[in-house]
Amino acid sequence: xxxxxxxxxxxxxxxxxxxxxxxxxxxxxxxxxxxxxxxxxxxxxxxxxxxxxxxxxxxxxxxxxxxxxxxxxxxxxxxxxxxxxxxxxxxxxxxxxxxxxxxxxxxxxxxxxxxxxxxxxxxxxxxxxxxxxxxxxxxxxxxxxxxxxxxxxxxxxxxxxxxxxxxxxxxxxxxxxxxxxxxxxxxxxxxxxxxxxxxxxxxxxxxxxxxxxxxxxxxxxxxxxxxxxxxxxxxxxxxxxxxxxxxxxxxxxxxxxxxxxxxxxxxxxxxxxxxxxxxxxxxxxxxxxxxxxxxxxxxxxxxxxxxxxxxxxxxxxxxxxxxxxxxxxxxxxxxxxxxxxxxxxxxxxxxxxxxxxxxxxxxxxxxxxxxxxxxxxxxxxxxxxxxxxxxxxxxxxxxxxxxxxxxxxxxxxxxxxxxxxxxxxxxxxx
Numbered sequence: 187x188x189x190x191x192x193x194x195x196x197x198x199x200x201x202x203x204x205x206x207x208x209x210x211x212x213x214x215x216x217x218x219x220x221x222x223x224x225x226x227x228x229x230x231x232x233x234x235x236x237x238x239x240x241x242x243x244x245x246x247x248x249x250x251x252x253x254x255x256x257x258x259x260x261x262x263x264x265x266x267x268x269x270x271x272x273x274x275x276x277x278x279x280x281x282x283x284x285x286x287x288x289x290x291x292x293x294x295x296x297x298x299x300x301x302x303x304x305x306x307x308x309x310x311x312x313x314x315x316x317x318x319x320x321x322x323x324x325x326x327x328x329x330x331x332x333x334x335x336x337x338x339x340x341x342x343x344x345x346x347x348x349x350x351x352x353x354x355x356x357x358x359x360x361x362x363x364x365x366x367x368x369x370x371x372x373x374x375x376x377x378x379x380x381x382x383x384x385x386x387x388x389x390x391x392x393x394x395x396x397x398x399x400x401x402x403x404x405x406x407x408x409x410x411x412x413x414x415x416x417x418x419x420x421x422x423x424x425x426x427x428x429x430x431x432x433x434x435x436x437x438x439x440x441x442x443x444x445x446x447x448x449x450x451x452x453x454x455x456x457x458x459x460x461x462x463x464x465x466x467x468x469x470x471x472x473x474x475x476x477x478x479x480x481x482x483x484x485x486x487x488x489x490x491x492x493x494x495x496x497x498x499x500x501x502x503x504x505x506x507x508x509x510x511x512x513x514x515x516x517x518x519x520x521x522x523x524x525x526x527x528x529x530x531x532x533x534x535x536x537x538x539x540x541x542x543x544x545x546x547x548x549x550x551x552x553x554x555x556x557x558x559x560x561x562x563x564x565x566x567x568x569x570x571x572x573x574x575x576x577x578x579x580x581x582x583x584x585x586x587x588x589x590x591x592x593x594x595x596x597x598x599x600x601x602x603x604x605x606x607x608x609x610x611x612x613x614x615x616x
Contacts, residue, residue, distance in 0.1 A: 187393060187394065187395035188323070188327055188390055188393045188394050188395065189394065189395055189396070189400060190399075190400045190403055190404060190407075191331050192327045192330060192331060192390070193387040193390070193394065193400050193401065193403070193404025193405075193408065194334075194403075194404050194407055194408050194411070195327075195330045195331040195334040195335070195465070196330055196334075196386045196387055196390065196404075196408075196469045196472070197383065197384055197386050197387050197404060197405070197408025197409065197412070198334050198337075198338060198408050198411055198412060199330055199333065199334035199337065199386075199465030199466055199468070199469050200383035200386045200465070200466050200469035200470065200473075201381060201382065201383030201384055201386075201408070201412050202334075202337060202338065202341065202383075202412055202415060202462060203285075203383075203459075203462045203463065203466050204288065204459055204462060204463070205379070205380040205382075206341075206380055206415070206416055206419055206439075207437060207438070207439040207440070207455065207458070207459065208436070208437055208438070208439075209376050209377065209379075209380045210223075210419070210420055210423050210432060210435075210438045210439075211432055211433060211434070211435040211436060211437070211438040212372075212373070212376045213226055213227070213373045213376055213377060214429055214432040214433040214435075214438075215433040215434075216366075216369035216370065216372050216373040217369070217370070217373060217429075218429065219429065220424045220429060223420060223424065223429070223432075224417065224420060224421070224424075226370070226373045226374055226377055227377055227416055227417055227420055228413075228417070229374065229377075230374055230377030230378050230380075230381060231377075231381065231409070231412075231413035231416065231417075232413075233378060233567070233568070233571055234378065234381040234384050234409055234412075234413075235406065235409045235410065235413070236564055236567060236568055237384070237385075237535075237568045237571075238384055238385075238405040238406060238408075238409045239402070239405065239406065239558050239559055239564065240539070240542055240558040240561075240564055240565050240568050241385055241388060241405065241538065241542075242401050242402040242405045242406070242556050242558070243542065243554055243556055243557055243558040243561075244257045244388070244538065244541070244542055244545075245387070245388045245391050245397065245401040245405070245556075246391075246397060246398050246401050246402065246554065246555040246556040247545070247552060247553070247554050247555070247556075248260055248391075249391040249392060249394070249397035249398075249401070250391060250392050250480065251389065251390070251391065251392040251393070251476050251479060251480045251483075252271065252389060252476060252477055252479070252480025252481070253274065253385065253388040253389035253473070253476070253477065254270050254271075254274050254385075254388075254534045254535075254537075254538050255267055255270050255271030255274060255477055255480055255481060256480060257538045257541045257542070257545075258270035258271070258534070258537050258538060258541055259271070259484070260541070260545070261540070261541035261544045261545050261548075262537075262541065262544070264484075264486060265598070265601075266537065267484075267486070268481065268486045268597070268598070268601050269594060269597065269598060270534050270537055270538070271477055271480070271481045271486065272481075272594070272597040272598075272601070273530040273533070273534060273590075273593070273594055273597070274477055274530065274534050275474055275477040275478055275481075275507070276523065276526075276527070276530065276593065276597075277527040277530050277531055277534075278470050278473055278474035278477065278507070279474055279507055279510040279511050279514065279523070280511075280514060280523030280524050280526070280527050281470055281524065281527060282312065282467065282470045282471060282474060282507070282508075282511040283308075283511040283512075283514035283515045283523070283524075284524045285463055285466055285467050285470065286308040286309070286311055286312045286467065286511065286515055287304060287305075287308045287515060288459075288463060289307075289308065289311050289460065289463045289464075289467065290304040290305070290306075290307035290308035290311065291304055292456050292459045292460050292463070293307055293460065294307070295452075295456050296453065296456045296457065296460065305515060305516060308515050309512055309515055309516070311467070312467065312471075312508060312511060312512065312515070313508070313512075315464070315467050315468055315471055316471060316504060316505070316508045318468070319468075319471055319472065319475070319499050319504050320495065320497070320499055320501060320504065321497060321499075322495075322496070322497020322498055322499060323393065323497055323498035323499055324497070324498070325497070326468060326472060326499070329465075329468055330465055330468050330469060330472075333464050333465035333468065334465045336461060337461050337462050337465055338411070338415070340458055340461045340462070341415050341418075341419065341458070341462075342415070342418070344419075344422070344439075344443075344454070344458060345415075345418045345419060345421075345422045347446060348422035348423075348425055348426050348442060348446060349422060349425060351446050351447075371574075371578070375574075375575065375578055378571070378575065379528070380416070381409070381412065381416075382531065383466075383469075384405070384408065384409045384412070385405075386408075386469055386473060387400075387401060387404040387405055387408065388401070388405075389472070389473045389476045389477065390472070390476065393498070398555040398556070401556070402556045419439075422442070423438050423439070423442050426442040426445050426446065427441060427442055427445065437455070439455050439458070440452055440455040443455045471504065471507065471508065474503075474507040474511075475499070475500045475503040475504040475507050476500065476503070478491045478500070478503035478506060478507060479491060479492050479494075479500035479503045480492075482503065486601065487604075490502050491503040491506065522586070522589070525583065525586040526586050526589055526590040526593065528579050528583070528586075529576070529579045529580060529583070529586065529587045529590040530590055530594075532572065532575035532576045532578075532579045533576050533590075535572045535575065536569070536572035536573055536575070536576050539565065539568050539569040539572045540569065542558070542565050543562070543565055543569070546561070546562075546565075
């Protein structure tokens with residue numbers, strides 16, 4: 187059984203990664219002062235924390251495996267539940283392929299003499315982590331906690347080095363213009379997306395030895411830890427770089443590292459990126475498999491996907507999830523899927539926000555071991571942000587938004603065919 191340590195590790199491990207090394211430059215490009223930059227990161231963190239406490243209510247009310255799928259199905263029935271589960275699972279398969287490729291690319295940068303191709307390295311890394319999964323839940327849990335601790339300390343070490351080695355950067359020249367409303371919205375969107383992964387503990391509710399206590403603690407503690415690291419990283423970047431330099435940077439952490447360590451700066455950030463990815467990969471494999479497991483157990487997918495091995499791992503679901511990710515890696519289609527996932531992530535988040543409100547009204551007497559503070563206003567704030575993310579994602583990337591809708595429809599058609607075949611088999615047995 188899993189506990190608080192794993193819950194914290196899976197949230198920090200799946201959230202803290204390459205995003206915080208890249209996003210500060212995007213945010214600085216929309217804002218003009220250090221105080222505005224830090225304020226946006228604080229606001230984004232508080233919004234994420236508000237989402238965490240709202241979803242902690244769902245997680246303790248329905249402590250079942252599968253995360254978003256569970257809440258959508260319970261609130262809206264099998265069709266919407268399947269739609270959320272199907273698209274959520276696709277998201278994790280796509281991100282699994284993307285992160286594996288990223289790990290391979292960073293490995294090639296660090297070891298340029300490596301003769302293997304990026305694809306081969308990516309598949310090998312992914313298969314190695316799957317072997318770890320098949321060894322059992324306790325083995326993968328210990329790896330998650332250990333690897334996340336190393337990653338957390340590595341980020342803190344870089345922050346300490348920035349303040350210890352470098353004198354503060356010269357102040358930027360004052361600018362007459364201020365951030366536009368559109369720029370501020372873009373910056374907030376980028377920050378909220380960088381906090382993505384905060385919901386990871388919800389997918390393991392059923393395996394938690396005490397979900398009533400551990401889910402809220404994991405969600406609040408994990409998000410709080412990430413907020414602290416993100417603020418420290420931004421403070422360190424602003425200490426080393428001027429705002430205009432930060433705004434021009436596509437990989438701000440690498441530019442700051444070059445200022446601190448010269449030519450070795452790129453190697454430092456490459457190592458940090460490599461350290462950050464294994465716990466993220468491990469968490470994604472575990473989450474994707476549990477979505478499929480939950481849907482299979484409820485009869486919305488092939489029931490054998492709910493089979494659990496001796497070590498507690500949903501083996502068939504893990505292998506199918508991995509196989510889809512490998513196909514994406516080899517074919518290169520994961521790049522398109524990753525672009526599509528932004529829409530699915532925002533949409534599913536919005537649907538589950540509505541599920542919280544619906545279940546409060548429809549089932550007021552259901553036991554809620556943890557109640558979202560400030561309800562209903564806390565839920566409405568989270569829901570408003572979710573709607574803004576959905577609209578912003580769809581408007582900002584209409585092509586991939588349309589493809590996402592087509593992929594959703596294809597899944598629903600497949601689900602209908604699966605259900606009809608099941609019904610025919612039931613009639614035949616009679």
